[in-house]
Amino acid sequence: MKLLQLSWRYLWARPLATVLNLLLLTLGLAAITLVLLTRAQLDRAFERDLAGIDAVVGAKGSPLQLILSGVFHLDVPPGNIPLREAQALAKDARVAQLIPLSLGDSYRGFRIVGTNHDYPAHYGAQLAQGRLWQQPMEVVLGHQAAQATGLQPGQSFAGAHGLADGGAAATHAAHPYVVSGVLAPCACVLDRLLLTATESVWEVHEVAHGKDDDHDAAHEDEKREITLALVRYRSPLAAATFPRHVNTTTNMQAAAPALEITRLLRMVGVGTDVLRGFALVLLLSAGLSVFIALWSAVRERREDLALLRMLGAPPRRLAALLLCEAFWLAALATGLGLLGGHLLTGLLGYLLAAEQSLPMTGWLWLGVELWVPALALTVAVLAALLPALGAYRMEAGQLLNSR
């Protein structure tokens, strides 16, 4: 009989203890896997969506709120800024590119973003169907938004006022958008947006809020606003002066995404650290439980082990038998823990997708997950060391004295 086979049989000779130990180890490992997967995807999402954006200019208020609303479309923007002032910034020698974004409406929870063609180009977005918008009230759907809404090029819809799931909110039924195209998946923030011309947002809102036809176009431009602007610097040196210039000489603020996201991740990091700590406590409990189970097994099987010694098994083989039981627990818990962690991440992704939030998937395998079996094996082997030593020191002589 092989060592692995015998240890497997001994393991399942105590099914309740084995299942409980397995459960504890699995819970700990699943929690660790969840932390690894979510943290990695969070980092990737932030990194991807932030790429090439040096500053976000918007209304004064919380800089983090400005970044979350303008770059990741996760929060409401602090307010609007005058178009003229944003245009003036675009002419600043330090600015290589300024992309205007106008927010305010949504369709079935997906934000309608008024912008120009530089915005999809910034993320290297490709069209899957149709074409980009060529005139106001034409809209291009992000991949996830198209899938969720089922809209196709040529179809029209009315946006709802507000950025939350706007099914019940007031709709701009008089000004329907027409879908001109659908973007291919870019694994970036565009996937969950509906993109249109900035003029579309003005048109909908100026009409909705009572446009006075008597005003001339110049006066209209004077009054027009956008929500925020994404800025790319001509040189990294601009980071030292541009935000200060905006913050002190205008009624706007310039926020540095890298800075704010570092701050955010530090805050999120506390949460993940707590979860990771919790998982480690679970693993520690599991290790203790495995130790108690194996220690009891050695005590219960004292005479079995002594008999094996009597039959000629060397001490190292008895120790290996105990270590193999721990190995089985680690192997099973690794499989179940990884599976559980991925399923939980998938569930989290499903819930986040329902809220049009950050993309998260359980169908992702990271190199760092190799730590999970290593961790499981370490915990199990550490827990099995003393029992294995007990088995190693088992004297066959006690068999001769047992009555």
Next chain:
Amino acid sequence: MIVTRGLACQYPGGAVLRFPDVAVPQGGTLLLRGRSGSGKSSWLALAAGLMAPSAGEIAVAGQALRELGPVQRDAWRARHLGFLPQKLHLSPALTVAGNLELVYFAAGLPVDRAAIAAALLALGVAELAGRRPRQLSGGQAQRVALARAILLNPQVILADEPTASLDDVAAREALALLLGTAQGCGATLVIATHDARVVVAMPQAQVLDLDRLPET
């Protein structure tokens, strides 16, 4: 074959037990007779190579045990010694066949299922191969334990109190089975017992009476 000369063992308290010399031919039977604590277990442990003598020599199956290191002694015991403990120690986690497979595990040998079937057949319990020990009667369990002891055709079988707690009929049957099995495989049989019925039932056996040993 077992030969001892000047064999003695020292206990942790310092007491030394000196055993009379014995020479048991291959296929012969030795009865170690004595009350509890008389040294039967120590003698068995010396013969199994589980304990080193404080003085003297012991050769079992032609092997002087003093010449073997710990690892070699384990391997030697696996290949040349069969053991029938008083408590039969059939693992409840395994089937009857699985309990016999332990012999191969202990010896580090590949499992020989044909040999297991043959041993169970020889002991009349072939049909029990798939059962768990808790499903066996006392007599069946003893036969299975004996099958385990003779599986690798040992040259020596050590039996520890094989008739303890058995009634007269069961004791007679157990001894007959043990003796017949040992003779069947040509093994030297050593029985440690405090049961007078064993001595009566085996008049041809050499007896080492440990109750009369001087302790120094």
